[in-house]
Amino acid sequence: MRRVVITGAGTINPLGYAVGATHAAMRQGHCAIGPLDIPDLDRLQIQIGAQVRDYDPTDHFTKSQLSLYDRFTQFALIAADQALRQAGQAVVDPDRAGVVMGTSGGGLTTQDDSYRAVYQDGKDRVHPFVVPRLMANAAASHMSMTHGLRGPNFTISTACASSNHAMGQALAVIRSGQADVMLTGGAEAMLCFGGIKAWEGLRVMARDTCRPFSADRTGMVQGEGAAVFVFEEREKALARGAHILAEVAGFSATSDAGDIVSPDCDGAVRAMCGALRDAGLTPADIGYINAHGTGTAMNDRTECAAVRKVFGVSADDVLISSTKSMHGHLIGAAGAVELLACLLALNDGIIAPTVNHRIADPDCALDIVANTARTAKVDAVLSNAFAFGGLNAVLALTRA
Amino acid sequence: MTISDRVIRILADHALLDTSDVTMDDTLESLGLDSMGLVETIFAIEEAFDITVPFNANAPQDSAFDVSSVRSIVAAVEDLMKQQA
Numbered sequence: 001m002r003r004v005v006i007t008g009a010g011t012i013n014p015l016g017y018a019v020g021a022t023h024a025a026m027r028q029g030h031c032a033i034g035p036l037d038i039p040d041l042d043r044l045q046i047q048i049g050a051q052v053r054d055y056d057p058t059d060h061f062t063k064s065q066l067s068l069y070d071r072f073t074q075f076a077l078i079a080a081d082q083a084l085r086q087a088g089q090a091v092v093d094p095d096r097a098g099v100v101m102g103t104s105g106g107g108l109t110t111q112d113d114s115y116r117a118v119y120q121d122g123k124d125r126v127h128p129f130v131v132p133r134l135m136a137n138a139a140a141s142h143m144s145m146t147h148g149l150r151g152p153n154f155t156i157s158t159a160c161a162s163s164n165h166a167m168g169q170a171l172a173v174i175r176s177g178q179a180d181v182m183l184t185g186g187a188e189a190m191l192c193f194g195g196i197k198a199w200e201g202l203r204v205m206a207r208d209t210c211r212p213f214s215a216d217r218t219g220m221v222q223g224e225g226a227a228v229f230v231f232e233e234r235e236k237a238l239a240r241g242a243h244i245l246a247e248v249a250g251f252s253a254t255s256d257a258g259d260i261v262s263p264d265c266d267g268a269v270r271a272m273c274g275a276l277r278d279a280g281l282t283p284a285d286i287g288y289i290n291a292h293g294t295g296t297a298m299n300d301r302t303e304c305a306a307v308r309k310v311f312g313v314s315a316d317d318v319l320i321s322s323t324k325s326m327h328g329h330l331i332g333a334a335g336a337v338e339l340l341a342c343l344l345a346l347n348d349g350i351i352a353p354t355v356n357h358r359i360a361d362p363d364c365a366l367d368i369v370a371n372t373a374r375t376a377k378v379d380a381v382l383s384n385a386f387a388f389g390g391l392n393a394v395l396a397l398t399r400a
Numbered sequence: 401m402t403i404s405d406r407v408i409r410i411l412a413d414h415a416l417l418d419t420s421d422v423t424m425d426d427t428l429e430s431l432g433l434d435s436m437g438l439v440e441t442i443f444a445i446e447e448a449f450d451i452t453v454p455f456n457a458n459a460p461q462d463s464a465f466d467v468s469s470v471r472s473i474v475a476a477v478e479d480l481m482k483q484q485a
Contacts, residue, residue: 202457206458
């Protein structure tokens with residue numbers, strides 16, 4: 001079977017405008033959650049989030065580009081550009097290079113602005129490019145156009161598992177021989193009035209900050225941003241002497257077929273076991289798990305129970321952290337940004353911490369790397385994503 | 401209609417029961433309302449009484465809004481209406 005490696009990574013997220021800055025923030029245990037700065041904040045009960053701060057689109061794009069790029073597309077293009085630059089000459093045959101991106105909301109900011117214009121401001125006209133801006137595949141399509149990637153291109157929307165599903169599909173596309181190189185990851189820009197108002201309704205949002213696995217947690221906090229990776233067929237990457245960041249060793253996706261919002265332990269167990277099996281690994285091989293770790297009581301307890309079930313006695317040895325405590329929940333881009341923490345563990349031996357942790361929860365009795373980063377030699381990792389809708393997607397990475 | 405009559409009607413609607421089947425001593429469990437049913441019920445209460453109910457589904461027991469029985473919910477709504485009048 002063809003093997004797949006990562007040869008480039010790029011990001012813009014609340015922790016930094018590049019991979020290096022993001023890794024530095026993760027080492028320091030920096031929390032990017034703070035007061036939101038968006039229009040109509042006074043009408044929201046949720047006042048906090050992890051925004052990409054001090055971001056000026058005109059620093060990155062021309063006016064004519066920006067008339068076509070929603071905020072989530074901008075984030076995706078910035079991350080893709082960094083990833084391709086790091087990968088070097090990965091794209092030899094553009095017909096054999098494609099894109100698969102994850103996003104949950106797509107061009108939600110464009111929708112929000114346009115609805116405000118017609119419903120609230122009473123305007124009878126919206127910008128002519130509303131449709132191409134808001135469509136969920138806009139980011140992936142602009143990535144293909146910007147870099148001339150003419151192979152398979154599609155977008156996956158599976159709520160909080162979108163980018164893990166996307167990267168799993170990129171792996172499958174290369175393994176099956178449909179392409180040799182895939183740009184993949186996720187992008188999300190949901191921190192607009194409507195995006196937050198909708199989440200507010202579920203009453204699972206934290207008022208203070210995000211405290212995964214802490215007994216005093218009050219819920220999740222939204223983030224925004226993107227991370228994009230260059231996935232490349234291993235032999236071709238080796239032949240051109242590319243620097244390999246990690247091998248994408250396995251992937252598994254399962255459905256709870258249960259509740260539309262409540263997670264199910266068995267679905268998570270089957271996804272983790274499937275990823276291990278696909279990678280030819282055993283639980284004892286795994287040194288680090290990047291948890292889904294939303295900071296809701298329901299997720300955290302179910303996820304910890306699932307890890308204990310999969311790992312058995314070695315559950316006490318594996319390190320597990322939720323970096324959502326630092327960069328917030330990036331929804332459709334969550335798994336992509338969290339894969340950066342996996343690369344940090346594999347390549348630098350640094351385990352990004354679960355910050356804001358105050359009180360141990362007996363239902364989350366695992367080594368959750370509380371508050372301070374730790375050093376550990378890690379050869380293989382899992383990255384979990386468990387979405388509303390009962391959709392679970394787990395990636396397994398190994399050190400190159 | 402009194403506040404308790406209106407709250408009972410909302411609870412009955414969401415529990416798919418007749419209002420005569422709902423007593424002040426009923427609990428969410430005895431009414432068959434799960435966590436999603438509760439979140440919808442609270443939304444309906446907010447809309448009906450034009451109040452904001454402080455309730456976090458992550459930690460229902462820690463919320464200022466006591467949902468342990470129909471009686472406690474009615475009392476909490478009465479309190480909120482006084483506070484937010």
